[in-house]
Amino acid sequence: MRxxxxxxxxxxxxxTRDRALRLLDTLSRIAATDxxxxxxxxxxxxSVDGTPQRLAADYPQVKVITQSKNHGTAGRxxxxxxxxxPIIVLLDDDSGPAPGTLEKLIAALRDPSLGIAACxxxxxxxxxxxxxxxxxxxxxxxxxxxRIFLDLGGYPNEYETYVEEYDLAYRVLAAxxxxxxxxGAAVWHEPAARASYDYMVEKLTANNAYLATRFYxxxxxxxxxxxxxxxxxxxAAKREAQTGFRxxxxxxxxxxxxxxxxxxxxxxxxxxFILPHRDTARAFYELHTAGTTQxxxxxxxxxxxxxxxxxxxxxxxxxxxYEPDDGLFGGVDQLFNVPIRPFSEVTxxxxxxxxxxxxxxxxxRNTLELAAKHRLPxxxxx
Numbered sequence: 001m002r003x004x005x006x007x008x009x010x011x012x013x014x015x016t017r018d019r020a021l022r023l024l025d026t027l028s029r030i031a032a033t034d035x036x037x038x039x040x041x042x043x044x045x046x047s048v049d050g051t052p053q054r055l056a057a058d059y060p061q062v063k064v065i066t067q068s069k070n071h072g073t074a075g076r077x078x079x080x081x082x083x084x085x086p087i088i089v090l091l092d093d094d095s096g097p098a099p100g101t102l103e104k105l106i107a108a109l110r111d112p113s114l115g116i117a118a119c120x121x122x123x124x125x126x127x128x129x130x131x132x133x134x135x136x137x138x139x140x141x142x143x144x145x146x147r148i149f150l151d152l153g154g155y156p157n158e159y160e161t162y163v164e165e166y167d168l169a170y171r172v173l174a175a176x177x178x179x180x181x182x183x184g185a186a187v188w189h190e191p192a193a194r195a196s197y198d199y200m201v202e203k204l205t206a207n208n209a210y211l212a213t214r215f216y217x218x219x220x221x222x223x224x225x226x227x228x229x230x231x232x233x234x235x236a237a238k239r240e241a242q243t244g245f246r247x248x249x250x251x252x253x254x255x256x257x258x259x260x261x262x263x264x265x266x267x268x269x270x271x272x273f274i275l276p277h278r279d280t281a282r283a284f285y286e287l288h289t290a291g292t293t294q295x296x297x298x299x300x301x302x303x304x305x306x307x308x309x310x311x312x313x314x315x316x317x318x319x320x321x322y323e324p325d326d327g328l329f330g331g332v333d334q335l336f337n338v339p340i341r342p343f344s345e346v347t348x349x350x351x352x353x354x355x356x357x358x359x360x361x362x363x364x365r366n367t368l369e370l371a372a373k374h375r376l377p378x379x380x381x382x
Contacts, residue, residue, distance in 0.1 A: 001035040001102075003027075003061040007084035009106050010143065011039035015075045016093040020051040022192070023093040027059055030096045036103065039085045041065065042093075043075040072161045073139060077154035083146055091187070092140035095121070098186040105143040108182055115177025116169060117143045119187040120361050128362035129189060133303065135179045135273040136169040138362075141187030148177070158258065162200065163207035170215050173270040181361045197236070198244030205232045205248035206255045213259030215266050220275060225256070227305050234328060276306025276359060277313070280382040284314035287353060287380060294352045297321045298379050299367050300329045300340070301358020307382055308336050311355075319352040324370070346376060354379035 118137035121129040212221040236245035294317040
C-alpha cells in the first residue's frame with residue numbers, strides 16, 4: 001500500500017498518544033498490505049515520546065496533526081478536517097485493514113444510502129471483537145464519506161474514549177443513512193495487554209449512562225442504565241476493577257444530567273434499529289410462526305435483556321441461557337428470571353431451539369464458531 005501526501009481514494013485517520021513504536025509497527029504493516037494508494041493522517045494527542053519527530057523521519061508522507069492536549073477519540077475530528085480524500089477510514093494506532101478491505105469500503109460507499117461501512121475486527125487469538133452492534137460500528141474499523149462525518153459533527157468530546165462510536169452511529173441512523181458490516185472486509189486489531197481494567201470499566205459504565213439519557217426515551221434509558229450498572233458490576237468483580245466501578249458510580253449522576261442537558265431524541269425509525277427488543281422482534285415472531293415454542297440462548301451478550309423481552313413478546317418460552325465457564329455470567333444464577341446453565345449441558349437432542357444471545361457481528365461469529373466446534377445445531381441469529 002503506497003502512502004501519498006495529498007488526496008487519494010481514502011484517508012486513514014489514526015489517533016495516537018505516546019505509542020511511537022506501536023504506531024510505526026502499525027504503519028509498516030499497513031504499507032506491506034496490498035491495496036490502493038492512501039492518505040495517512042495521524043492525530044498526535046500531546047505525546048511526549050517524540051512521536052511526531054519519529055513519524056517525520058520514517059514516514060515523511062504522513063500528515064501529523066499535533067494536539068496541545070489529549071482529546072481522546074475526538075481528536076479524530078481534526079484529522080478528518082485536514083483530510084483531502086473523500087472517504088475516511090477510522091483506525092487505531094494498533095489496527096489496520098486486511099487485504100482487499102479498503103477496496104470493499106470504497107466501493108460500498110458509492111451507495112449514497114450507506115452512512116458507515118463497518119468491518120468485523122479480529123484479534124490476534126483469532127477471536128472476533130464483540131463491541132458495537134448490528135447497527136453500530138467498532139471504532140477501530142469503519143469508513144465514512146468525509147463530508148457526512150463533518151456534517152454530523154464527528155465525535156463528541158464528552159466520551160474521551162469508549163462508547164463514542166454509538167453516538168456517531170445513532171446520528172447517522174437518525175439522518176436516514178445505514179450502518180452496515182461488509183462481507184469479506186476485516187480489520188486486524190492488536191491491543192496491548194491491560195495492567196488494569198479500572199479505566200475501561202469506569203468509562204464504559206459512565207459513558208453508556210450519558211449515551212442512554214441523551215438518545216433514548218426515558219423509560220428505555222432507565223432500564224438500559226440499570227442493566228449497564230449491573231453488567232459492569234459483574235465484570236468489575238471478575239476483573240478486579242472495583243475502583244473503576246466505584247469511580248463510575250460517583251460520576252453517574254453528573255453524566256445522566258449532562259445527557260439530559262444535551263438531548264438528541266431519535267426518530268422511531270432509528271429506535272427500531274437501536275433498541276434490541278425492536279430490532280429483533282421480527283426474528284422471534286418468525287420463529288414462533290414456524291412452530292418454535294421454546295428457545296434457549298447460547299451466551300449472554302450485552303443485548304440479552306432486549307432479546308429475552310422480544311422472545312417473550314413473540315410468545316416464546318425462554319428455557320435457559322447457556323453460558324461458557326469463562327463467560328461473563330458464568331456462575332450467575334439467573335438473568336431476568338431465566339436460569340443460567342453451564343454451556344457443557346447443551347446437547348444436540350434438546351427440545352429448545354438454540355438462539356444466539358447477542359446481536360453484535362463479532363459476538364454472532366464467535367458463537368457460531370463455538371457451536372460448530374461442539375457439533376451443536378446451528379443456532380438461530382436473532
